[in-house]
Amino acid sequence: AQSVTQLGSHVSVSEGALVLLRCNYSSSVPPYLFWYVQYPNQGLQLLLKYTTGATLVKGINGFEAEFKKSETSFHLTKPSAHMSDAAEYFCAVSTGTASKLTFGTGTRLQVTL
Amino acid sequence: GAGVSQSPSNKVTEKGKDVELRCDPISGHTALYWYRQSLGQGLEFLIYFQGNSAPDKSGLPSDRFSAERTGGSVSTLTIQRTQQEDSAVYLCASSLVEGFHYGYTFGSGTRLTVV
Numbered sequence: 615a616q617s618v619t620q621l622g623s624h625v626s627v628s629e630g631a632l633v634l635l636r637c638n639y640s641s642s643v644p645p646y647l648f649w650y651v652q653y654p655n656q657g658l659q660l661l662l663k664y665t666t667g668a669t670l671v672k673g674i675n676g677f678e679a680e681f682k683k684s685e686t687s688f689h690l691t692k693p694s695a696h697m698s699d700a701a702e703y704f705c706a707v708s709t710g711t712a713s714k715l716t717f718g719t720g721t722r723l724q725v726t727l
Numbered sequence: 728g729a730g731v732s733q734s735p736s737n738k739v740t741e742k743g744k745d746v747e748l749r750c751d752p753i754s755g756h757t758a759l760y761w762y763r764q765s766l767g768q769g770l771e772f773l774i775y776f777q778g779n780s781a782p783d784k785s786g787l788p789s790d791r792f793s794a795e796r797t798g799g800s801v802s803t804l805t806i807q808r809t810q811q812e813d814s815a816v817y818l819c820a821s822s823l824v825e826g827f828h829y830g831y832t833f834g835s836g837t838r839l840t841v842v
Contacts, residue, residue: 657731657818657833704770714760714783719769
């Protein structure tokens with residue numbers, strides 16, 4: 615079985631500040647990891663994914679995430695927050711033996727002036 | 728179509744009534760997935776289709792829930808005898824081939840409210 619824990623249901627940062635959204639996973643086999651973003655009243659949009667290869671993954675809108683096997687983490691970062699980054703962010707894991715993704719409960723990012 | 732289309736976008740129904748939610752995937756996408764998003768519960772997998780067959784329906788919460796897909800395209804999620812705990816946003820996603828690593832494209836969802 616696989617699971618995802620997102621620490622902090624709400625995160626608030628100032629515009630221009632570092633964004634750090636935490637994700638830890640549990641998986642009995644090598645995981646495939648994803649971050650999705652959801653804007654109000656919209657579906658989920660893929661930000662980035664880790665499948666194999668380089669552990670530092672760059673995504674859209676300036677976001678990146680690093681897969682750290684020793685820490686079972688896949689934290690999402692952005693050096694400088696923008697007002698348009700305000701949304702809900704979901705971390706997800708799949709083990710590759712099934713097609714479904716297991717999602718965390720999400721982190722709502724607020725960006726203040 | 729250009730994206731995954733879901734209808735209706737909002738549905739209010741009375742407890743005990745049946746509802747049908749529709750998903751129109753991206754043309755050519757063979758895999759289709761249904762998820763449920765409840766407040767504070769994250770996204771919960773319901774069922775997965777490859778073509779018209781459903782190799783994984785392990786997430787359907789009860790026998791009141793069923794889904795079908797026809798012509799390898801449109802899918803319908805049916806909830807019979809709706810209960811208040813069924814209130815949620817139901818999201819559909821499709822992908823080009825079976826497999827998470829290609830990424831899913833999600834629709835905007837159907838917000839179901841059972842009163």
